[in-house]
Amino acid sequence: MKIICIGRNFSDHAKELNNAQPTEPVVFLKPDTALLRNNDPFFIPDFSNDVHHEVELIVKINRLGKNIQPQFANKYFDEIGLGIDFTARDLQDDLKGKGLPWEKSKAFDSSAVISKNFINKSAFEKINNIDFHLEVNGNKVQTGNTNQMLFNIEELICYVSKYFTLKIGDLIYTGTPSGVGKVNINDELVGYLGSTKMFDFKVK
Numbered sequence: 001m002k003i004i005c006i007g008r009n010f011s012d013h014a015k016e017l018n019n020a021q022p023t024e025p026v027v028f029l030k031p032d033t034a035l036l037r038n039n040d041p042f043f044i045p046d047f048s049n050d051v052h053h054e055v056e057l058i059v060k061i062n063r064l065g066k067n068i069q070p071q072f073a074n075k076y077f078d079e080i081g082l083g084i085d086f087t088a089r090d091l092q093d094d095l096k097g098k099g100l101p102w103e104k105s106k107a108f109d110s111s112a113v114i115s116k117n118f119i120n121k122s123a124f125e126k127i128n129n130i131d132f133h134l135e136v137n138g139n140k141v142q143t144g145n146t147n148q149m150l151f152n153i154e155e156l157i158c159y160v161s162k163y164f165t166l167k168i169g170d171l172i173y174t175g176t177p178s179g180v181g182k183v184n185i186n187d188e189l190v191g192y193l194g195s196t197k198m199f200d201f202k203v204k
């Protein structure tokens with residue numbers, strides 16, 4: 001399986017990092033070794049002093065697809081989860097400045113938190129109107145709604161399937177709203193999809 005991540009998909013987040021609003025999705029990959037499951041603790045890696053949380057809605061692909069057309073995109077997923085795209089911001093800034101790929105700052109071990117459970121999309125009235133948020137030590141730090149995405153879930157499925165064959169179990173991290181910030185040892189991160197608690201883990 002592969003993890004496909006979308007960058008700069010919320011304009012308020014693109015702004016907070018002084019990035020231009022993209023005219024097409026920004027895409028990068030993480031390997032399966034990046035997954036951090038079961039509310040396991042996240043250990044801050046020693047190569048960064050500025051690891052940021054980015055809470056993101058996750059779409060799980062449920063069938064094989066290539067060059068998926070817009071009218072069929074909704075058939076390629078049933079379940080939605082929540083996760084974090086941990087980012088070593090200091091390293092990413094350095095790589096971006098040099099025009100190098102982001103992988104070391106984005107795809108390192110445990111950089112892709114994934115909720116234990118996923119929710120069937122039928123539980124949501126509208127896929128493009130789902131609230132999610134992240135609390136750090138009880139404070140709400142990031143809030144988003146899928147209606148704020150520059151490219152919605154179906155558009156993302158079509159777009160990424162032009163380049164990568166989608167397979168059962170592949171995950172798409174759909175981008176983060178504003179409010180990203182540094183995590184510190186002993187922080188507790190709790191994520192919600194609507195009012196459902198999806199993950200709850202500690203930083204070590």
Ligand code: MG
Pocket residue numbers: 005006007054056085175176
């Ligand atoms: Mg992200």
